[in-house]
Amino acid sequence: MKSFEVNFDGLVGPTHNYGGLSFGNVASQSNSQQASNPREAALQGLEKMKALMDMGFVQGVLAPQERPDVAALRSLGFAGTDAQVIERAAKEAMPLLVASCSASSMWVANAATVSPSADTADGRVHFTAANLNCKYHRSIEHPTTSRVLGAMFADSQHFAHHAALPAVAQFGDEGAANHTRFCREYGEAGVEFFVFGRSAFDSRYPAPQKYPARQTLEASQAVARLHGLSEEGVVFAQQNPAVIDQGVFHNDVIAVGNGELLFHHQDAFLNTEQMLAELHGKLAARGANFQSISVPRDQVAVEDAVRSYLFNSQLLSRADGSMLLIVPEECRSNPRVWQYLQGLTTAGGPIREVKVFDLKQSMQNGGGPACLRLRVALNETELAAVNPGVILTPALYDTLTAWVNKHYRDALRESDLADPQLLLECRTALDELTQILKLGAVYPFQIN
Template sequence: MDKTLEINFDGLVGPTHNYAGLAQGNLASKRHAGLISNPREAALQGLEKMKASVDAGFPQAVLPPQQRPDMGLLHCLGYRGAPEEVLPRVGSEAPELLYAACSAAAMWTANAATITPSRDTLDSRVHMTPANMQSALHRSIETAQTARTLRAIFSDERHFAHHPALPATPWFSDEGAANHTRLCAQHGGPGVHLFVHGDSAPDTLAAPKHHRPRQTLRACRALARQHGLSDQQTVFAQQHPEAIDAGVFHNDVICVGNGPVLLYHERAFFDERAVLEALRDRLAVRADGQPLIPVRVPEEAVTLEAAVASYLFNSQLLSREDGSMTLVVPGECESDESVWMTIQNLLLGGNNPISEVVVRDVKQSMRNGGGPACLRLRVVLNEAERQAMSARVMLDDALYQDLTTWVERHYRDRLTLEDLADPQLAHESLAALDELTALLKLGSIYPFQLERGAG
């Protein structure tokens, strides 16, 4: 019997993990700008989180980090030459460009792409669109590598369809699965796709006053068209402007869904009632009458500020074989009394499938504004599709040990922003990535490898 599974693809934290505070609207990123980072600890924390998921019975895979510093970006901006010439000069003349070129933000693979399972598509293939991430320079440089990586892993065109990223303009600003949630009765059954955007409703003036939305309705509709999704398979919802201004730069900072469960804050959506009604109607048609199970956290229980600070909603909601669910939250949730009481009373004590809460330490990621849900891209695959995957990316005990050893050998345990101008760091990073692609059996996917092959 074919068994369809949801696999979480977590991003491996890269060797240049740093706190440059580049993300506009991300309060944690700004608050910790300039701090000394620990790339080794960050990568090991991410791996420990993945290994814990595997040990608990949840399928888990890895995505490799991107090539950093991105010398192609610096060359494009007029800084020609080898790292020994370029990096110190950029660090002196335009440090903000150096920070962008060294950003390790691709670790947050929830932004990597939008994925539609084969169960929901017209051609019965898994459809993938890399996000254009056009709202920020340091994220926009990820798109081409994301596409190469996904094509390397999901190379069999009989099972996987790869689409180009949407045009990199404000009209089609797209930040991937962080603004997309699939609801269903079970992962192998038909689903309903909730796309969340920040555009104002045409008959209102509801718009954020302080932070720019990062996902547009035009992008959401284009993604649905690319993947062949019908009106009965989709719901388009406006994110609440007050949430965006409070630091909710992606929907996954204020809402998480899994199966028929939608865990969300009272201020997640501008028109909460309309969103819930649409989801109920679509599920009734698409999922054989499966009722939506909304789990609403009111403002009086957890304020927007507490939700953003703790990343309660940037948690992973995982299905167990018996139908119950595990909520994986960052350690910061324990530090806020209102959040922890809500978890104990409303979530665990409520009428919903959430039966377990697990706390994970991802402090290195959290200081840059990314919790457990930011670190993973959800991919639903049936058995044939899993067999068709290329590369060694499914995490098991052996791969975990290999990756841990790799990190301990190549990563620094202390990194300042000034260190990013060190050419030796660039050489260390390339050596690490060269070894990683061999370890993961990915072949040549990075620009420096492709240039070397062409030469």
């Protein structure tokens, strides 16, 4: 049976703004308070989705969240009508209003961790929504994320959904941004690679000193247990604390993997040789020929990797067995990174082509091509069981483009977040979107 890796890209929400909310994310902090363009951001994301669809890849869409999150503000003591809640929050606690307006759910690599049916004990595709409890503005996402994923992957014969882990520091979980799966073919048993920044209970693991390590070993282990993964099918590796302190807040900022290949920076991990040997051995036992490409620090410094998002790229398998690397425009703008990429594609290795996309609106807030997509490996039967409304087609692309142009503002500043009309605009847009994507009632305003 044929299998696919489907990329479900997050639609950028109508409240896309530069709030500078993500401590440890260099781009997010450095562009704080600038005016954003939600319409351009959403259209840039849609253009990338369409390009992959046109290249023959199966492409899906993941809906944004309702923002501002008035229910979250009410839980923090702001009372009255929706408009009064927003007005009071703007007056008394603007940072909380900004957090409640964040469109960070666009980076759906953080939405969940996904294990394909070939790896799980019960032969179903498993989803665990990420609690994202390191940052308040992201910690409020997982209830809606769970409902949206449940509406997309509703058939319990093929799909299993788990609630987010306990929302405490010991189980900080950032989803697929710290998870990669290696395999010979997408439909065959593979090895799932969990990368953590610290251990909550074992002091033998070093921790970063400047920025927080968002993913814990204990969270990764819990997800592996929930998904019914075997010991032979998992590898746990620690991110280098020194690179976390340089702005590598997730593993997908310093490494990307696909199929039998791991593409990573020389300084990405601790105990790199031991980790690579474990991956090689476990994949060999499953018939796969694991390879790694280590980018030397003397060719691309960690700082260049962070600023260009070289590794926050999409690594895609083509029909001829070669791989395509999808990178942001910032890679071409960085002379050292672009020189490295030119040599990479002519070296005769598995990565044969690089395609560049303009994702400036997302990049300025700290998210590149890899942040914008959740990868789900599906066989033909499972793909047929996915809600067809979320699979991109030329007609759906045209519909979503028109929807964005109809509902999104072309400029948004912090002061605009205090406008109650923005909430009404967002709800009107999302109500229409759920009909377009055939999701049913997934947002609080539709349910309550």
